[in-house]
Amino acid sequence: MTQLHIGFLIYPGVIQLDVMAAYQVLCFPSNTETHLIGKTSEPIISNEGLTIVPTTTLENCPQLDVICVPGGGIGQVEVMKDADVLNFLKCQSSTAQYVTSVCTGSLILASAGLLEGYQATCHWAFREQLAMLGVKVICERVVIDRNRVTGAGVTSGIDLGLTLLGLLCGEDVAKMTQLMLEYDPQPPFNAGTPEAAGEEIVKSLMHAGKPLIDAFLTQTQETAAQMRFNE
């Protein structure tokens, strides 16, 4: 069986579960090898304060079968304008079987021009920003358009991972993985979408997240202007 190389970009401020959910799923089959790709080999600190140690670097990363870009907190703004990272993503994506993201990771893919003309999704609070980058935004949990596979907010990484396993290794392997992870979700509350959570919860969360949303917006507008300039 061919060994599949699956790489996750990691960077200061990455949301750790954006990585770890899909990572856990994609680690399971014996024919996958997962990589945590740092800009350098230095440990990075996630948005939550978790230390994550890269297993490879932009420079040393093998050619990947799947590249996955997770979202982050404020640290993501730097990544969206980091030429080294964007070039790495462009280069890997030219040969990868699947180019994927979780949460606001799709804003990074789009900043590299890798979602132009594609349908894709992201965390519900950043959909307008994703559209600014030339992406046809689809409000679904996991969106597949040719070899681009993008997930919604944070926890969609599990659904994205299982979807990818089904595509890469077949339905039986995906089902075995789901059973091993006992993925039989039973949220104790019904608040996983803005519609379900209701106006008050959405308002509180948007208020708390405003500095982050604004910082992302400034960068998104700059990237969009640059894209128009380059046309």
Place this chain on the structure above:
Amino acid sequence: MTQLHIGFLIYPGVIQLDVMAAYQVLCFPSNTETHLIGKTSEPIISNEGLTIVPTTTLENCPQLDVICVPGGGIGQVEVMKDADVLNFLKCQSSTAQYVTSVCTGSLILASAGLLEGYQATCHWAFREQLAMLGVKVICERVVIDRNRVTGAGVTSGIDLGLTLLGLLCGEDVAKMTQLMLEYDPQPPFNAGTPEAAGEEIVKSLMHAGKPLIDAFLTQTQETAAQMRFNE
């Protein structure tokens, strides 16, 4: 607002998502402080090969409001008979507001005698083993019995985390967290329980997992015999 100290036991061979799912949820409110508790301060390697760096040790860990014990692969067998770890859990549990576990973490709690006479759950493949340790096993996603809160296999950590947040911080905070994490699960397959997955998938997975299940069984039998001896 009182700061809540929430600690996760980590050890070589821990299943990283057993930790990281609940960790992500419980990190969100501003009044929680999370700890990753190693036996020593040395980084540990998870069952998947992920390096996890402890933020504290058994010796230096502050008094916890919530202690959470995640499950593991073969490395968990050592933990189930590690007097230092079991004493730490007994000591912290005597003052903690909630004593919790994800997946086979409940076998560790039970090995410390902390689930005797309690209702609890664990990963579906280890329920009989949990029962051997004097636990009344309930086949539910999250089981609450007084201040013991236990979760089923791996991904139940999200449901467990949200349940705990509801208890600790109120329903609105739990709902905001769920919305932030866009926890609106949509598994692409229906195989999250043995019943849903069907006989063939269960058989393949049990076959692949047999060495692990047997190793756990040997340790569980020894612990159960010791418990009877001590009575």
